[in-house]
Amino acid sequence: MVSSLLTKMEKKSVRILLHSVFSQRKLIGFLFVLPGVTFFFIFFFYPVLNAIIISFTRWDLFSPKQFVGLGNFIELFRDPDFGQALKVSCLFALGVCLSLWFVSLFLALLINNELRMINLFKTVYFVPSILSLTVVAIIWAYMYRRLGMINMLLKALFNTTSIPWLSSSRYALLSIVIMMLWSWAGYYMIIFLSGLQAIPIDLYEVAKIDGANWWQRLRKITLPLLKPTFLFVSIISVIASLQAFAPFLLMTSGGPGNSTKVITLKIYEDAFFRLHMGRAAAQSMVLFVIMILFSLVGFRLFRSEDTY
């Protein structure tokens, strides 16, 4: 009788356990997220896992993969072209991001006012960010021509000779930085704007009463309370800069020389023209690690305990 009682209790426990795991509510929830999870697995997780595996092999798409361990990574760090590409990518990311944070915050501070036609300005600043980057790159390439719009404008205003914007390694990277700044500033302006509008207005009023001027209000109230926004903007903008590809392919193809050959372009060429899939995957892994490291640094730097 005792043993049958135990069996009954055990059975009941199992039933309760199964019910808690496979309850109808949980199953419904699982079914609803299943398409998204499947999509994520197929189009993100699986390719990333595959890339990690390929980075440890020598493979040209047509012959069987040959495991080489860390061979690709060792070759990378001996390859001066890889070093150059990394340097160009970092310079580009630094140039774009620093100027972007400053410009988009400045625009957000300007827009964050109750002035007439402010919505028009908001729209004008935001529109470039919704244009296709391919179209933007092609149009700017035309504008940067020797006898293009930019040189003609500079000539008319300042009587300068034509600047070889995309034809000189001194200016080519800068040209693309300027173009990306124009394209992206509006988007990050909106993000900063939402961060600014989340700051309670009372804080500013109290500060004004205490005699704080605009610079003090900016330094002591606005910037500290924008830390969470800065965190988001910094991580997203650095990742986007390091992943930039279309402008370099369309405007310079990595030239002149290799002054604008960023790491994404090198990965593309190594993979699809040289068929060095292993080497290309290894470079992707290095880029991935750099982005993760930066994100961790960003979390540390912009960690905010300020609340309001």
Add this chain to the structure above:
Amino acid sequence: MKLRKSQFSVLLVIVAVGVVFLGGNAAGGGQGGGVAEEITIKYWRHAHQPAEELEARLIAEFEEQNPNVKVDMFVATSTPDLHEKLLVAFAGGAGPDLFNMEHGKFAEYLSHNFMEPIKLDVFGVSSYQQLKQKLPEEVAAGLPLWEHQGKYYGLTTEISCYTTAINTGHFREAGLDPENDYPKTWKQLAEVGKKLVKTEAGEIVRQAYALTSYPVTFTIVFEGMIRQLGSDIISPDGSASTINSQAGVKALQTLYDLVYVHKITAVPSELNRQGPGFETGDTSVVNDVGPWYKAYLENNAPSVAPYLKFTPNIRFEGGKDIGNPNYGYALQVSRTSQHKDESWKLAKILAYAAKERRDLGLFVPDVWPWPKEVSTGGSAIIPEAINDIVFEAATKVIYDKEDPQKMLNAAKTKMDKFLSELPYKLYGYK
């Protein structure tokens, strides 16, 4: 909200069907339903509007003669674009049945076993000797370019080389006689160029000579210059680069001097331009265009076309009297094609239009200056990596004023590394 059992069951069924449907579509491919006997041949080529129009017409004729066969022609934006797409498509098992690709890729594609030898029975012959007698003269003449171990893999659709093109209107405007005063040597180009170039406030607004900014065409022109000086980009056995020879330095210095010493050429400010500025009337002389350029201008720049005149390629004084290296394209059938017979039949119809192709300039015409230019040029080397390395060195010298010897030494190092890693020998290299 908790669903009733029946509602839950219905939801489960919907999700299950959805998964099966999506999975079935992904596995089955998108060709869709249709009549069982209907065949679709995928044909890929690069962009050249006159040739595309000709082939579209021939394809329509082919489809009329073969009602159960449909031809799906895909046109890539350029040869490098087509090359990239072919590699990826073949790697993914979705390559075309028939493609039209240039000779520089032949060795690479052979090494990957992409192509099928010509099917003699489609042509009603039993040997390659008989095939040569049956094919149009131009196609037969090009067959050896597509030969490997006694078999032929391609039907020639283009054999060409680049030469110099001048704008006769600009010459007359400058008081020059286009029949006699066209530049025969680089030194003469510098002299004539000073009369042709137009400047405004120190800025060149019309170039006398334009440098191509397209790595492929630049390398062909540069290779021609070096060969005239008795050297080459790669050693005769194809194992090492010789680009940093005195010939290479002199060739690069010559181009540099056109920009900064003679000031008849501007630093290119646009990428991937062939014959830059000629079709807009902004350049008087180019030397990176072939006989196909005439049809191209008639289509795209009808106001400039009447002023086009082809002259022999610019030579070096005291150098070899040879033209620019040759290149060619051929129709090739994929080894993995499920419709090899039909593909070769289509290739036959496309290739037999050799006379129309000659009229379009895809085969070199039998008029001056072409016969000598094409017969003395030799074969071009066209791997993408070589073009990129050569162009990188040249842009560092011409755009950034770096030392030519230093840049060519660096180019040699890169090229030697590339050649040492190449799993096949560069084909057709003289």
